[in-house]
Amino acid sequence: MSVVLAKAPALAPLLARGALLSPFKRPRPDADFPRDRLVLPAQRIDLARLARYERVCGFATGDDALPLTYPQVLGFPLAMRLMSDRAFPLPLLGLVHTSVELTRHRALTTTGEYELAVQVEGLAPHRRGTEASVATEVRAGGELVWESRSTYLARHRTSGAAAAERPEHRPLPALAEWRLAADIGRRYGAASGDRNPIHLHPLTARLFGFPRTVAHGMWTVARCLAAHGSPEAVRVRARFRAPVLLPGAVTYAADGGRFELRGEGGRLHLTGAVYPS
Secondary structure, eight states, X not given: OEEEOSSOOOHHHHHHHHHHHGGGOOXXXXXXXXXXXXXXXXXXXXXXXXXXXXXXHTOOTTOSBOOTTHHHHHHHHHHHHHHTSTTOOSOSTTOEEEEEEEEESSOOBTTOOEEEEEEEEEEEEETTEEEEEEEEEEXXXXXXXXXXXXXXXXXXXXXXXXXXXXXXXXXXXXXXXXXXXXXXXXXXXXXXXXXXXXXXXXXXXXXXXXXSEEOOHHHHHHHHHHHHOXXXXXXXXXXXXXXXXXXXXEEEEEETTEEEEEOGGGOEEEEEEEEEO
């Protein structure tokens, strides 16, 4: 069922609700989940907020076209409303963004008017727990112009067999080293609205088991795509392999349509590929 919203939900109350409900969730792949499709019509771009996003992610500012990753930011409040709902079976606290696939069918202008729609597509077993798939769609004049699929993992005990070993990874050619400031999480959070406490301060990150502040996964994708570039009609697939701790240094590497982000000792943080659509 489609539920039309008058405005984007405020994120702070959703984060609070999701945190309060998390201890009572019992994730499993055969659990029921919210079936509503949330729709937000006639949305326009806040140009000042967009400029902050472009600066923190490394995109050129002032372009007429939206960055490929920006519609994910627009749909995030709707995704949060679904994932913080009592009926969503996975706990919001500790939920890990494991992958994202972005498809842009044509360029989106900064002055356009868009309809956003977000829904939970389903749950699936994972060797480390249960994974949820969340879909976001953007339409202009009734035409589908952009879409994404994200997966989020809730870790818990499973009875599945151990995963097969991954094939040996051959590092891509290094193109740049980026030194990441401690405040990137706060800056990206202000631009995107994603103020998960693991991204904001070392103390709150330590409460969730991280030694320092963690960069947003979607920031790492956006930063790589700002460096890599992409055609107008494009599909991008990316997997988040390990958290990026802040402050720190990472190596951006790419070859053809593939890209990756590596840390100390060659540890993979992100792998991705760009395909003409």
